Amino acid sequence: MTACRSCGETLTAALWLASPSFDGPASSTPGPMETAERSASTRSATPGPTAAGDPGRLATPGPSTPGERTVFRGFGEQTAFREAPQIEAPDRILARPAPLHTLGPVDGVDLPSVPGNCPRCGRSHPARLHFCPSCGMRLGSDAGRATRRPPAGLLAPGSVKLVLLRGLGASGTAFPLREEHTEAGRTVGALRFPSDDTLSPLAATFSYRGGRLFVRDEGGPSGVFIRLLLPEVLREGAWFSIGDKLLRFLDRVPPPQPSHPAPRLLGSARPAGTLLRIQLVHLGGIPGRIFSRPAPVRIGRALGEILLTDDPFISARHCELDHDPSGAILRDLGSSNGSFLRLPPNGERELYPGDTVRLGRNILRVE
16 A cells, blocks of 8 residues: 555655653563563673683573564663564555645545545555545545536636647747637637648637636547546547557447357457457558457556557556446546547537647647
């Protein structure tokens, strides 16, 4: 366990030294440490056997009690103490917990009543926990949502800007959203990326409504992608992006049915359970390799059922797709650069400060 189940704080290994107390009240019955101390004092007052070959040196006595050692603090002075318990260090920490001030209050949040998986790192956790014991992510039905919604009327034209994190421009460039509606694309609108050949002339529109900010996909071929903060349900045909890779969830293949007497076509045996089919899409929309893997399917650069080793922006263990009755569930596994889900054509999504949007080759954060 690397994070507290109650507050999400990172745990550090520590050792506690058990030593006798000399300031407390006297006890009629000596404790085990007091007995060992008296035994050591008695041995120091009574000459013991000499070591062979050296009549001036006392032979070192063995430990009086299992788990204790005797050390010499000076000539003829011995002290017995009990060794501290050995604590195993955690194997690894997948992700650093978010600062406590971003986790928000615990009161009023419905805690998970059944065991599940952490939406950030994917580790399983028991029921009725406030925070993931592995990475510190807040758990519950409102986790990640309740603390991110700004007060009504807070967001207004000019109060929000988009900051370029990575793309065809200088990182850190800010684009203030001063108007009620701000269009973004390659050649149209106030927010333009003329050197991005993957963007349509008009790709997206950012709008203020009722003190809230929304982004709308304008139907371009490359679409608008939103970084996942919580697991999302994917319908068949949904697009998602990790690193610089574009992938598509095609469909599910149900488990094999019981065999029937009729002859079957010869072929390799398939794994039991539901298969998820995921396709890699190349630049220009060219279909690539199709992966058929039993759920859950982990995707990463070094670990998982699907390995994409040639993309430096993909983490070793990046994201996971699991079976769901309505399609598949996509969750990020604490990756450095995040997992992005494409909005449906002409779809709209509300944005909050801290959200990340991808337009073509450009990744922008809402601030």
